[in-house]
Amino acid sequence: MTIAVVILFFLGLLSINSGLMQGIVSGTGVNRDLPIYCVDRPDKTISFSFDAAWGNEDTSTLIDILNKYNIKTTFFVVGSWVDKFPDSVRQLSTAGH
Incomplete structure (x- = not known):
């Protein structure tokens, strides 16, 4: 019951x-x-996105991995992260993300 x-x-x-x-x-x-969660596509394509709101310890490694496989992605960054890690923001931009 x-x-x-x-x-x-x-x-x-x-x-x-x-x-x-x-x-x-x-x-x-x-x-x-409203946000787009899914798009019908004839090819098999996925999208990656990352939220950058805390530390940047793995940012360079992540960029290297994405570059190795020629993957472009979207990074959503918060203002405090941008202020705290401007070099990482430049790395993301230079890598084309």
Whole structure:
């Protein structure tokens, strides 16, 4: 009985959450661009992205690996990271990311 109550509780949370999200997205009356999560392509292509918001210990190694395999990617960097690691930002830019 306890397991059934727990399952029903979580199912209720899921239905409430999906209803709230639908209201937030569609109920505002404002058209806005949403993130792209998937794109249909005839070729087999994937996209990489990295978030740079903490240390840069592995940034040079990561750039070397990406260069070795001729992979271009997107790095999302926060302002404090840019301020703290300007040389890494230049490395990313020079490498074409």
